[in-house]
Amino acid sequence: MTDQVIQQPSAGDMPAADPTEEFQTPAAQRQAHTLDIVRAGLSDHYASHVASVDILRVHQRVYSRVLDCDLHLADGARHRVMIKLYEPIGTGTKARLANLVSDDFAITTRLHHHFQSNPRFRVPVPLFHSPEDLVIVTEFMPGIQLQEKLIARAGWFPGQATVQDLELNCRSAGEWLREFQKATLDSAPDGLNLGRMREMIAMRLQWLVDDANIPIDASKRARLLAHFDSEVSSLRPEDRAVSSVHGDFFPGNVLVEADRVVGIDFAMCRVGSIAADPSYFMFQLETLTYKPQYRRNVIRSLQQAFLQGYDPMLSAEHYFNSSPIVRMHFILHNVMRLAGMSAPKTRLPLKKRMHNWGVAIAVSKRLLANARPR
Incomplete structure (x- = not known):
């Protein structure tokens, strides 16, 4: 945020x-x-x-x-x-x-x-x-919020030196997350609360069904929940790994200075899926592509840099289809994003409403495309 x-x-x-x-x-x-x-x-x-x-x-x-x-x-x-x-x-x-x-x-x-x-x-x-x-x-810790730096420098046509600098920051953020998870593995009990995850998705999908501005109806809600249940049945033992989860690990909670990283704001920290934080960081980077000034190839290079720091074996291009647990988090993050745009407390300006409407359509299409039978 x-x-x-x-x-x-x-x-x-x-x-x-x-x-x-x-x-x-x-x-x-x-x-x-x-x-x-x-x-x-x-x-x-x-x-x-x-x-x-x-x-x-x-x-x-x-x-x-x-x-x-x-x-x-x-x-x-x-x-x-x-x-x-x-x-x-x-x-x-x-x-x-x-x-x-x-x-x-x-x-x-x-x-x-x-x-x-x-x-x-x-x-x-x-x-x-x-x-x-x-x-x-x-x-007080020195550094600039990575989110602030991305907004200021990643838009339109950043030069090669700028992209390389942002890649260094994202790679370092991935390395910080890997060390954070190592530091907290011993505090994570066995087990993964998939029921709670499904409950959150089901509740927010119902909100979307009740909102005429979001293109999710009852049949699409059922389809997405069935897809989630299918992924649960496909989980491998390694997909059930847990650690402490930051809970809001995105570029706004990362301070950067050269290759140094400070992680901040642990109020939402809890025990959960080891895939929760990296998938959320990747998801938040990808949301930038819904704005015209952020080119997909630039954001993809930053996602790849983050994964290189976190786990070099992962590919940004195929990340959200890399495992059942990541696909489950893909559903969660996108449903939460749609729910956040549903029924705002105050009336938004027309330009913002039009932007949100376009994003809602794009997110819904991508969610449903991934929910097709494999």
Whole structure:
């Protein structure tokens, strides 16, 4: 998911939260209160009072706000940190988000220990968290989001040097993922929850049947589910391999700098199919081809570079037909994409609606073409 970046003026020495101040919105009151909690926690961490917090910019996401901040300590030291504030939406989400904060901090801590001696692969340094306050703080990591770099440089007719640079980044992302899976294999119990995977697909396909703007009807839903069931019956032992799954491993959660990679945002980390993360990264790269400025041969070269880093035996051209478990994830990712375009909460501009309509037709056709009997 692409962040919405909000430029923020320097906050200087931020005062303690005062809930009696009427000009503060509830969100502003909560942010001020949480920053007080963070200042106290980081003062303990650094063994020096955090005198002030300067907010450099704000990244707005669906369930969170990420504050890019400069800390000024009483001893004169300065540190740049990322403060992630989860924002509950609806009843019952606070308890779930509190668990996400705990899990995110725990897996980040574990991976930090695993990668700390690796000169190329890292995760953010975990500094502080408070599940009760729905906040997690990590050290700022240098680099640019790979998604941002792809959008800026992969479009239209990139030169050979540009493509080679992006290939290096994608290859390095594949290598990082391979190391991440190695680091978490011992924490993955036996078994693969295929029932949950089918349930997610079936539920979202029903949403699509009920949406006149998506070309999936009841018969096509049944056909896709039958295809999924057929792939389940074809699974080989190696298709059932599991590891920890990042849960949102796409170029937006990868920071790159030359051949160095930082993986970020482990809130959705869970145990699951070893094919979940690589197939999602490949899928997200391919979605760029639905926009006219991204040429298929350029994106294919980036997909191949990613696979070269992850598993050189895989081919980008045949990847989504390479095994039953990958074909199952192909169904899942595309159905989830269609569901995301179904019945938007707000009315979209005509140009965006037309684009989504064209993408929905293309995705549906590809899904159904793969669901033909083999």
